[in-house]
Structures are given as C-alpha cells and as structure tokens.
Amino acid sequence: MTLQEFFGQLELLVCQASQRFAAVGDAAALEAARIEFLGARSGRLKQLQKALGQLPAADRPQAGQRFHQARQQVEEALAAAQARLAEHRKAIRSTELFDPTIPGLRPRLGHLHPISQTIEQLKEIMGRLGFSLADGPEVEDEWHNFEALNIPPEHPARDPLDNFYLATASHLAGGDAGPPMLLRSQTSTVQIRVMERQKPPIRIIAVGRVYRPDTPDQTHSPMFHQIEGLMVDRHVTMADLKSVLRMLGESYFHGEVHIRFRPSFFPFTEPSVEIDMSWQGRWIEMGGAGMVDPNVLRAVGYDPEQVSGFAFGLGIERLCMRQHGIDDIREFFRNDVRFLEQF
Numbered sequence: 001m002t003l004q005e006f007f008g009q010l011e012l013l014v015c016q017a018s019q020r021f022a023a024v025g026d027a028a029a030l031e032a033a034r035i036e037f038l039g040a041r042s043g044r045l046k047q048l049q050k051a052l053g054q055l056p057a058a059d060r061p062q063a064g065q066r067f068h069q070a071r072q073q074v075e076e077a078l079a080a081a082q083a084r085l086a087e088h089r090k091a092i093r094s095t096e097l098f099d100p101t102i103p104g105l106r107p108r109l110g111h112l113h114p115i116s117q118t119i120e121q122l123k124e125i126m127g128r129l130g131f132s133l134a135d136g137p138e139v140e141d142e143w144h145n146f147e148a149l150n151i152p153p154e155h156p157a158r159d160p161l162d163n164f165y166l167a168t169a170s171h172l173a174g175g176d177a178g179p180p181m182l183l184r185s186q187t188s189t190v191q192i193r194v195m196e197r198q199k200p201p202i203r204i205i206a207v208g209r210v211y212r213p214d215t216p217d218q219t220h221s222p223m224f225h226q227i228e229g230l231m232v233d234r235h236v237t238m239a240d241l242k243s244v245l246r247m248l249g250e251s252y253f254h255g256e257v258h259i260r261f262r263p264s265f266f267p268f269t270e271p272s273v274e275i276d277m278s279w280q281g282r283w284i285e286m287g288g289a290g291m292v293d294p295n296v297l298r299a300v301g302y303d304p305e306q307v308s309g310f311a312f313g314l315g316i317e318r319l320c321m322r323q324h325g326i327d328d329i330r331e332f333f334r335n336d337v338r339f340l341e342q343f
Ligand code: FA5
Pocket: 185, 186, 187, 188, 212, 214, 219, 220, 221, 222, 223, 224, 226, 228, 266, 269, 272, 285, 286, 287, 288, 289, 290, 311, 312, 313, 314, 315, 316, 317, 318, 329
C-alpha cells in the first residue's frame, strides 16, 4: 500500500465510523459499532495500524501522525454517540416515571410502641396533678442505687447475682477499677438525684428503664419500665399517697379504681406498702410505695422534723398489660408487627 492509499483508507474509515456512530439507536448497536471500528484485536483501525507497519520506513512518521488524528476523531464520534444515548435514556425515564393516572402508594405510617403510649399517658396525667418530670442515668453508682436509699452494703438486694454490675473499661484493663457501676434496678435512684439538687417542696415523677436479672416469664422481664413518684413537703401523709394513686389509676383506666395497701418492706420507706389496684373487679399488684424514710431525708440534707414525703414505684408494663388485657409481658419486646399494630 502506498502512503496516498493509506491516507485514503483512513479518510474513508473516519467517515464511515462517524456515520455509523451518529446513526445507532441503542446501546447494543453502539457497542457493535465500537467493536467494528475500535476493537482491540480485529477492529478496522487496528487493521490499518498493521498496514502502517508495512509502509516504507520514510513514510511511517507522517503516516503515524495521520493515523493518530484519525483514531482521535473516531473516539470523539463514539463519545458523542454515548452522550446522545444517555440523554435519550434520561428523557425516556423522566416521561415514564411521571404517570399522573397511577394511584399513589400510601406510605406505611408507624406509631408509638404501646409502652411508649402508656408512658406518655402517665406523664400527662401526673403533669395535671402538678408533678414535673425528672430524669436520671440508667448506669448508676452504688450510692444512688443503694446507699442513699438506706440499703447498706450487707443488704441482700446488693448481691451481684441480683443486679447487673458493669465491668468498666478500667476493670477490663486491670487498672484502677474505680467505683462499681451498675444498671439501675429501680427508678428510686432518681428520688435521690432530685432531692440532692432541690429543696422541698418536691413533686416529681421519673419514668424509665430498669434492669434486673429476673428470669423472663409471663409477668417478668430483665428489662422493664417503672414510674416513680415523689412528693416531699410539710404534712405529706399516706392519705395523700393513696389519693394520688387513685387519681392516677382512674385517669389511666378511665373508670373507678380501688387502691389497696398491703404492709411491705422497702429500706427507703417507712411504713412501706405494696400497691394493689382493682379495676373492673380484678385486683392486680402494681408496685411499691411508702413514706420516705427519715434516714433518706437526712442523707440528702433534709430535716425529717420539718418535712415528710411519700414515694411510689409502679411497673409500667403491668399497667399497660392490665389496660389492654395482654397476658404475656414478653410480647412487648418480641417486636412482632402483628402484635404492635393492634395499639
Ligand atoms: C421497687 O422497685 C421499689 N423501688 C418501689 C418503690 C418506690 C417502693 C418508692 C417504695 C417507694 P418492686 O421491686 O416491688 O419495688 O418493683 C415495683 C414494680 O415493678 C412491681 O410491683 C412490678 O409491677 C414491677 N416489676 C418488678 N420486677 C419486674 C420485672 N422483672 N418485670 C416487669 N415488671 C417488674
């Protein structure tokens, strides 16, 4: 092949490639055209490159320069075709996506978990009775969970087998372990935190998770929720406690509720009672309560001669179960949507 013939062939190839790329209508045709002209092994440009090697040595630099230009032109034609097809696809997609006649998909709305619903109701009821919301950490020290609540070191309630003690980072590293920490076993810890900060009169509730290594069964879960109530002022009596609990019960259950106190023992209240509530003729054990022990009042710097107070702690799951007739506490934590959807 002469140099002139080589140039002619290149001219023809660029022209044909440009026409083919400009005419393709889909990705498959474009790919076929790409292979025909630019294919690495037997593409037409590759064939001409081989022919270039056969030209007389003196012609090769000029031929090589022209060959390089031709390859660039073919590649530009390919890129232009690719861009054109992409634009086309985008345009089709946007017209396809908007069909105003297709009925819309209604997004599935979730709702609050039944326990969260109960918590919201309890906060609202107690708010109306003048109790504000207090908060405390779920990871507690022994002072707030035990000592300040009049639970001395030898008390069985502090047994590591009855509590979730935590291994802190320094415990694990084998260094200075620091004070033992545990997941709080009752919301009564918040009573102490509030009384340490505030002077009477006090009227608070604390709501939240508590943890105990109880074996799960129909009425027990190792993690559950409590609502704690605390009222400290001059002349607060057990009668106030009973009235507040009855109002709480009647507002929550929307009906007549009877409260029964059974003598009990909590180290931080004296006297102490178990609270039973009766609604629609059935008695249920709801929690513990009592008059705040003078030792606790003293531990937070109050004068038991001047102020007295009541405190109560109710199991929130128990309230919710009673209201909705749920007979297994474990349902709350299985997260089965068929159960949760019913509330
Ligand atoms: C207490 O936790 C005391 N802090 C209550 C209290 C507060 C007494 C203030 C005096 C003054 P008790 O351990 O009985 O008490 O628990 C209270 C309620 O929590 C129980 O009546 C029950 O309704 C609920 N409860 C206890 N353990 C579990 C459990 N494992 N799963 C679900 N609910 C539980």
